[in-house]
């Protein structure tokens with residue numbers, strides 16, 4: 001390559017290179033464009049085939065299940081005959097379980113709205129963009145704020161006697177805080193927890209909480225929303 | 233034998249009729265393979281080429297695809313169910329009985345629809361959590377995440393409106409519990425509930441409204457938003473590849 005070349009141009013038909021090709025070079029500013037070789041494949045047939053296989057697997061599983069499981073059908077709807085308990089569809093039973101603990105305006109309106117706002121906001125907080133471990137920097141102030149907020153939440157749950165939420169939150173918060181005290185380089189499971197970011201902990205808490213509440217609402221609630229054991 | 237089979241297939245794909253339908257020769261070169269994607273109304277939701285790393289099962293578990301396929305299954309079985317269904321009380325309930333005892337394979341049809349509905353709620357949630365843990369919402373994918381949240385709400389609302397349609401005790405009281413919550417919303421609660429139910433109580437009006445929502449309005453909204461979701465994946469430059477995967 002000669003020293004005084006001010007540009008590099010090329011054409012290619014290799015599909016695996018990025019199609020960045022046209023460059024105008026004026027005066028002395030020179031641009032250099034290089035096709036970056038990447039691990040690309042043609043969608044046809046590679047993606048199309050995989051999607052077809054996924055669809056077929058799904059169909060097979062659905063058909064098999066539909067042969068051996070029957071959709072429920074109870075008696076004709078009767079506004080005068082209230083079943084006890086009356087339950088929402090399973091994916092709302094977590095919320096219905098919340099209604100049992102908190103006033104309706106909190107459980108039925110505030111919490112769902114906050115969840116939706118929280119979900120929408122996720123990509124606009126750059127909290128997790130780097131996925132920085134929670135205890136990487138400013139350790140002590142973070143620990144104070146974290147513990148303070150957790151305590152406020154725990155008090156709130158305690159006041160409303162929401163013990164299932166209280167215990168789960170306490171356990172998860174304790175696991176998060178454990179990362180602060182455990183020195184680096186101890187066992188892979190601990191190391192894994194230690195390197196988690198704050199959004200990771202929040203989302204994990206949310207998912208576990210939602211699962212537990214849904215399971216309780218589905219299987220452990222009987223007449224008058226009282227606690228029952230599903231196997232009795 | 234196999235050679236003659238191959239040449240027969242070749243002839244099948246390489247003639248005037250085939251080309252008039254697909255607007256291209258058989259997809260054996262990269263050029264025709266590209267045309268196979270962007271020259272096809274349905275397939276051009278896909279990019280012409282993708283990164284091999286985004287094809288790995290671990291990258292997506294195909295959860296987004298499964299969500300979409302379940303929506304397709306639900307649309308097809310739903311249309312078939314509509315042939316046997318009247319959104320009127322108590323006829324709707326009798327239609328359910330007929331599906332079980334009169335229509336051949338009617339119960340199978342209903343099972344498929346109901347199962348796929350539950351599976352779709354699960355798949356969409358799982359897809360969302362998976363995308364979160366992979367960091368799939370990071371720039372430039374932020375807005376597609378927001379579209380996703382709307383898709384999640386639509387999925388839940390579709391499932392919920394469908395829940396009332398069998399008009400049995402299960403349906404009636406589940407919707408009662410849910411719509412009672414709406415009336416706790418300050419100021420707007422009562423009017424919203426009235427608008428949704430077409431009255432103060434759940435009755436025939438509510439059934440009709442849920443039917444229209446479930447069979448027309450929400451599916452249409454869903455189709456538009458899924459199209460937007462897929463289009464954005466393409467415009468955002470394909471799926472997120474994590475740095476940790478980049479090295480492998």
Ligand code: HEM
Pocket residue numbers: 291292294295296297299300303356357359360363366367368369373376377378379380381383384387458461465470471472473
């Ligand atoms: C009806 C519901 C949905 C359908 C049919 C759907 C479909 C898809 C598909 C097919 C993909 C491509 C790859 C993959 O499977 O992950 C995808 C990616 C994505 N989805 Fe969804 N999705 C739905 C709901 C959601 C929800 C609820 C969210 C989040 C709130 C979401 C956020 C995203 C994001 C951010 C991506 C890009 C991921 C990346 O860049 O790695 N989607 N979606």
